[in-house]
Amino acid sequence: MRKQLFQTEKISHFFYWLSKKIELSSEFEKNIDNISTYRCFEKGEKILDKGQALNHMYFVLTGCARSYHIDNKGNEHTMRFALKDWWICDYKSIRNNDRASMSSEALCHTEVLEFNINDIEELYRKYPQLESSVRKSLELHIISLYDRILNQLELTAKKRYQKFLLEYPEVDQLANNYHIASYLGITQQSLSRLRSKKIL
């Protein structure tokens, strides 16, 4: 049962975030409210789990999550850290209508809004300006991914870690060694050595 007002005041942060991108109407907000679900995860809890049937995406309201892939040797590789105002979405499984190809866990107390993909897609049809805004966000996401690929191609592990610190200072505190090392493409031992400045 919905409350008369929005399900929770939590969603207002999402509206605020969205209002910077597109013009909101009360009807639009009501639509969003109807299709979103507030969820809360504690440190270490899984938001997505590999192999799970998946048709949701998540907007991070507070906290931080880590998305990772597990290779066939059982090693985890961090694909991405998702902070406040970021989306968590396994495009691959959604697109292929498949089970989750990656997992995602909360690195601390993390609040999210959950959306069903089909609901969102329907909203795109109803509000083209929403889809337009998403299209632009995806372009930004692509820029950041090329940036990361280039870092991997041109920079040493040390430099990559330095850039990481600038980009995600909070994550350096929240995530453990292994998470960050596997994001940078090095071992946790190497990261530890980088940090201890044995290698300058």
Added chain:
Amino acid sequence: MRKQLFQTEKISHFFYWLSKKIELSSEFEKNIDNISTYRCFEKGEKILDKGQALNHMYFVLTGCARSYHIDNKGNEHTMRFALKDWWICDYKSIRNNDRASMSSEALCHTEVLEFNINDIEELYRKYPQLESSVRKSLELHIISLYDRILNQLELTAKKRYQKFLLEYPEVDQLANNYHIASYLGITQQSLSRLRSKKIL
């Protein structure tokens, strides 16, 4: 001066490609025709040049192009190979309204359609189903970029080259050693050794 019919029969390939994604009308086709320009590049010619003012994107009709970034030591790093039916686009410079951050060159005789970004954006507003199709393409692009990042994180140079051969068999023929090596994140010497199977 436009011809009565479409500027060139070349564009019909683009229409065919697009028709698999969205429904085309003759008015829509006319719009596309009006805003696109057919261009042709020979092997080694630059399609984009770093530092150039940039507000175009290109659809590859035939041939193959390579987009690359030049680091501060002057080394080139291949960001992407663009084959038939792919887009070449420097989202970074377009988004930031900046000069091109990357360069792009033809690896063989390559035909493209050139679009002005503003014209395309206008078309998005006019035809939301076009923007919707682009949004989905961007999601696919993101999937492929994560795939590449994961390859870089989990696979050895050897395995990455093997995957590359499966994914881009044509490019292995067209591009030279250096292009492919810098795409894989290794030196041309290492690639040469991988190929000669000295390292299994």
Added chain:
DNA sequence: CGAAAATTTGACATGACTCAACTGGAGTGG
């Protein structure tokens, strides 16, 4: 406090890089 997890450290192995020399075409001009 005590067990488990995370991190650091050491010793050693190795994949990949660097620098440099060599090879083999492709194209040019005498």
Added chain:
DNA sequence: CCACTCCAGTTGAGTCATGTCAAATTTTCG
């Protein structure tokens, strides 16, 4: 037709960054 250059590719030797494995240490948390 043969030198000649130019360029891409290959190969070798030595070095270095990073990985591996294992042990030691520190931190976390019930």
